[in-house]
Amino acid sequence: MNKVTLNIDGKEVEAEEGKTILEAARVVGIHIPTLCYNEKLAPYGACRFCTVEVTKNGRSKLVVSCVYQVEDGLVVKTATPKVIKTRKMILELMLGSAPALKELAKEYGIEKPRFKSEVTQCILCGQCVRYCAEVKGANALTFVGRGVNRRVAFVNEVVSKGVCMDCRQCYGVCPTGKIPRETDGAYFGGNLVSDVLAKSKHK
């Protein structure tokens, strides 16, 4: 593997070609916050919380560090005022529907969110969906709907075969704790697990 050298927050960092900025930063102990990132899963780039500012050929732009790959000579800044402002707004937007992010929001100085949304506690990071597909290979979870109506739901045809009974691995990846807190007996993306299981042949 070829190595490239980039600059992250003033630090010269050597990284293998094909690695992401996030991975390169973590190796040298530079913290970039994430929500939808999971090292076991393919880069997804949905929450945009790991946004950083890169400068290339004299031009700066915001990119998500969990997807953007390292390049020779790339200058990365992980905490410019623009980056912080962006992360703060993203967090504030999510906080409306996911009050569980309250503590994290406080770190960014958000006490009371200005936006109201339907409270689902789900930020649609898709970790559960992707973990179930990519690691577990079960594909028991999926997204349904579009835009603000996007939800995570069980794939009834899969769940009814009983694959979810003893797994519970999606509990561990949920960044808001929604799944472990609410799934047993509570709703999950509009589908009650108990309902789904009750309907299934494998009770």
Added chain:
Amino acid sequence: MEKKRQQILSQRDPNKPCVTICSGTGCHALGSDKVAEAFASEIAKNGLKDKVDVRRTGCHGFCERGPIVVIFPEEICYLGIKAADVHDVVSQTLAKKQLVDRLLYKDAGGNTVAHEGDIPFYKFQKRIVFGSNRLIDPKSIDDYIALGGYAALAKSLFKMKPEQVLQAVKKANLRGRGGGGFPAGVKWQTTRDAPGDIKYVIVNADEGDPGAFMDRSLLEGNPHSVLEGLIIGAYAIGAHEGFIYVRQEYPLAVENVSVALEQARKYGLLGKNILGSGFDFDVKIHRGAGAFVSGESSALMTAIEGKVGEPRPKYIRTAVSGVWERPSNLNNVETWANVPLIIGKGADWFTGIGTPGSKGTKIFSLVGKVNNTGLVEVPMGMTLRDIIYKIGGGIPKDKKFKAVQTGGPSGGCLPESLLNLPVDFDELTKAGSMMGSGGMIVMDEDTCMVDVARYFLNFLADESCGKCVPCRLGIEQMVEVLNRICQGKGQKGDIELLEELCEVARDASLCALGQTAPNPVLSTIRYFRDEYEAHIDRKRCPAGVCKSLVSYYIDPQKCSACGICLRKCPVEAISGGKNLVHIIDQSKCTKCRTCFEVCPPRFSAVVRISGEPVPAAVPKGTEVARKKGTQE
């Protein structure tokens, strides 16, 4: 190819009269089928069957006045023709070479214009891409070849190396007509140079902008021009497989493209060893399920793979890693249709048209509050004013122009002060709008710009795939704020809040849908800030559109108790009687503005009030004040 063309031409007499009937989707809806049938039977009745050809062509563009018939070789253009008119056209124009005046275009002075090319709508256009539509039957490959079609492909395959074709497209500086304006040649080069044996070329025909139909009409009317461009592109790039991604909702486009592919295969223009050149290439049609976001290149490619059409990060370009992670070159319908022209007539010819940064022409669908609705093709650099007034014929009912929105739902709204802006990629972007794929919506004085922004953001909120936060939740909150401003609940700081939301959506969204979604908001704030302020500070909608901010009131001094509004009010909110002043019950009124519209202009008693309190109603039973001499 030339031999084939001569052979087709030898069977055709250029002086033989030919009736062409526009059968594009617009004219089709207006009954062009019946007109075509009437022509066939009238011509037979008059014994002209061997002397006149009838051809059903693609869209002519002047959709406002359809169905359209053009009679060749004189190019006499009849507009708004009905089956009942056909008898006169056949017996007078075809049989006796006389004009049917009532079906001709009339200018403002009432003078008739017979020749298509003299009609102002057409006169100021430059229809290099779209012009052939009116000459060919889209289901006839021979019609296309007769016009010189596929000659550019033959030239590419036998007289040019792939690199030379690529150089020509680069030299022509053909920029992507789908929205971004990215140089097609550079993209082609990237795909060509990308590692991998299997590469794809793709036609993006997932046109989804409200009110836009230029790609549809081009694909329906001249599918071979797009296909020829695609084959030439595949040759230059080194691709042997292609896709045409077309919306399922465009049945005529799907049908005509399917026919075109079949015919091209039969003529050896697709498949193995094209025209004996040794080059192999074939095309599949992929029917889109109709999601606006699937027009985004990475989402479209995901959809071709059979998954849900969601965008993915494009830090590595789709030109390098697209469909099934293979190099995939995607261009819009109109971009591909330009390619045969560039190869056929040369890059220098092409760069002779347009502005320094944007070459060639652009097709716009000119819609909204404009007299001549339709598809117009103009050289890059024509001013908005010329497009709207010279070609579009200005604003109906002598209303005042207010704004023009270019670039589809995520374009910007430009005010009157920018009407002299030359239309090209860079100028539109600088002004806070964009070229997009060529939507152009004209708005008159009765339009509320806050309401317009709200309308487009609502559309985008529905069409956002929901994957990334700045787009999904950012647009949702923009709609929230715009809704409350329109409802009269706007607060100080709402404009700044919108700007804040816009900035994050623009800078941090995953794909172009979210990145450009702020355009309608930012451009209306930039050019029509006073309207936002009126809504927020004075609870006033200057255009009188936002229902929550408008009241209707009957001026007792002007009301003549004619009873029209009273009878027409759908919710019975108006009381009164003979000789009694009519009064609107504000608690019942739904602000449908029916009374406002039906009150006879000689009274003009119904007034629209916004931003001010409604005057107290006169006591019930007040008699109307009649002027002397008007007593009945």
